Amino acid sequence: MDADKIDDIAEIETTAEIDSTQDPFEQIIGQDQAITLVKSAVTQRRHVLLCGVPGIGKSMLAKAAASLLTRPKQEIRLHNNPDNPERPIISVHIIDEPQEDVEEPDIIDTKYARPEELPFEVGVHMGYRCPRCGSYSLPEHNLCMECGATKRCDWVGDNSYHGLFRTLEVIEEPALGSYSCYEERDGSTYEVLYQRTHRDTIQITRQIARSQAFPNSERVEVSQRVLISRDSTRFIRVSGASPVELLGDVKHDPYGGAENLGKEAYLRVIPGAIHEAHEGILYVDEIASLGAYQKHLLTAMQDKKYTITGHNPQSSGASVRVDNVPCDFILFASCNIEDLAKLIPPLRSRIRGYGYEIMLNSYIEKTKDTIADLYRFVAQTIREDGRIPHFTKDAVKKVIDHAEEIASSLDGQRNALTLRLRELGGLVRIAGDLAVQDESDLTMPMHVNRAKSICKGIELRSFGRAESIEKIHRDYGSYFF
Ligand SMILES: Nc1ncnc2c1ncn2[C@@H]1O[C@H](COP(=O)(O)OP(=O)(O)OP(=O)(O)O)[C@@H](O)[C@H]1O
Ligand SMILES: [Mg+2]
Incomplete structure (x- = not known):
């Protein structure tokens, strides 16, 4: 049965009958509006801030966006500068598609x-x-x-x-x-x-x-290197506040790059994530954790080029500087709603002015279509895991009941289904593991019931029912249920 056309769930006996889709956007459940905005952001080269609770598909959206990127056109090369070796020179090469009828030299x-x-x-x-x-x-x-x-x-x-x-x-x-x-x-x-x-x-x-x-083809000189290859992945993910990872660095050389002794400066330059994402997407997970480096990111976004220099003042790399290294990327950033205040205002304003701030849904109304979406999600999770048996229809119903309970307890919504699907995927996997232990060919409702008690958060289990879910959520910042 086609994943998009589950008209009547009653027809399905097990999740094995649901086909999976290869399209990364179609795998994302319940975030249709966000998908539309993300697609247009990539085509129009706009920045995106994805905001929402954990496990609702922020990273999935960013990865899916990368599937829309076209092949980069530019190769960035770095040249030795014989007059001043500590100032290597950048050059940008626009490379045309390879010509198929290129002949070997005579x-x-x-x-x-x-x-x-x-x-x-x-x-x-x-x-x-x-x-x-x-x-x-x-x-x-x-x-x-x-x-x-x-x-x-x-x-x-x-x-x-x-x-x-x-x-x-x-x-x-x-x-x-x-x-x-x-x-x-x-x-x-x-x-x-x-x-x-x-x-x-x-x-x-x-x-x-x-x-x-081939008069048009250059012979690559010995004293240059490809810094960002045209074939490299241009979906770069960063998390944490490492300036080296984000902005690049110049490695230390014990001989300080002395001629015939050390390694020349242009060979020690390491591009940062902002440079590697040139013509592509830079995905900054938990952008608030960048702290003070947010302003460097902002400068890179404004100028579309950023100097690489050594970050450690004790290192011989600190005296090397490469100016004008291109970094024209689309920023995809993610953050939780509580962390929005930690974003520096000019960065937020830049994203608002040149892109989209997207709030992802944490629940969705329970309808025939959204129930069908969750069937699809269960089938997708099983295929992705590859080690657990398919679910019977009744077992999926138990998962859906649980999705409704979470929407009610965490979002206070009646007749809604949660979209905290990482958590729900955990339930599916544990239930599947229990079915494997029982040597069952299918995952049954009883496996889901047992899985529910296992995946209760540690806090809830140790405090027992006396503590209210809201209190645990508040005190521990978790969304255990
Ligand atoms: N909307 C969704 N559709 C389908 N699967 C989802 C969705 N949201 C989450 N998942 C499942 O949960 C997993 C984690 O999702 P993802 O990493 O995109 O969450 P996130 O929002 O980036 O979380 P975090 O804030 O912790 O980084 C996915 O690999 C997928 O299996
Ligand atoms: Mg994520």
Whole structure:
């Protein structure tokens, strides 16, 4: 039976007959108005504040919103700045969709040679020649057979501590090597690729250099790196008040980035969540817990770019700064109604002015349609869990009765169903577990009854019935029932 067309619940025997939907928005129950606003917020690139009690689908809505994002167009690269290495430079590259008919570069010729015949420098790079005395030996020998020098040190490029590790990596895998270089001939640039195809044979392929074959494609220089890849997820979730996580950082280097000794500054820059969410969604759970960092978030939202610098003043990262790092994101923030007062007014005003504040329902009127929605929710929870048996119709009725009790006790509503569905999902899972224990193929009403007494909150069980639910709710800030 289609999830959307449960016209007559009486027709259903078990929840196995209810199909599940893959659409993340259709999985969200009872929040139709919020769904409409969220959909339009993503298309119009507006900010959203989701407000409501715990477990009613705030995070679900934000994740569903991410499914509407289109593929990012920009790749953010970071370049070494040779004139001032502590001020690496940002560049933004708009990347078009890949062209399907891109051809491989034309191969001009292919020939084979013995390793001894290779040009001296190529021989050194491929491990056949000793860089000190020039004598020939196989790349498997790390030391020169004639003079005892370490053959690989020089050709990995530097003597730094990073160079050492790269040296070790290469030595571990010396069996097949390759080396490529560029050759200028008759006014054209060719790429020459040397590949060790056999122990004593080198295949040499000469082809039109990539930059000439594809004039529009750039060869990536060594001194740049991709900071935010176009393929990275642009739905970024943050919680808590870590400035490093939110705003980025520059790692410490014990050598302070000294040339040939430390790690260059542009390689130590870590983007923050605001940068990783560029062209996407930044979901800040419990936004009030950001505290003082809310104003940095506000600046990022206003300027759509934000400087990355090291946060620890004792660290060598503190002297590095990257300006103008793009961070044009849609903010999705969530908070409980009691925490609204902790949001700084300009941030709230920004969200109101450029987006939506959405209050999510904590209950919904009990009608034929909303009962059908809860049937769908039970079926969905069972499928998602994957370890519990389906519910009989009577067992679902018990769950629905319970949803009505919660709406009455926590929201003071008659003839309503709760939308605190995380809690209700807990009941479904425990009832299912009890059915598994009983080796029952289906979850029965008695399992739901037993589950209800198990999932009563600790406070309620230890205080007994004497304490009123409202008092417990008030004192413990919980919504146990
Ligand atoms: N409206 C809903 N429709 C369907 N399932 C829901 C809904 N609300 C909650 N759930 C269930 O509860 C789980 C938790 O929901 P979610 O994380 O979205 O709640 P939340 O509002 O973000 O809570 P919190 O305030 O604690 O972060 C979901 O994975 C889902 O199984
Ligand atoms: Mg949440």
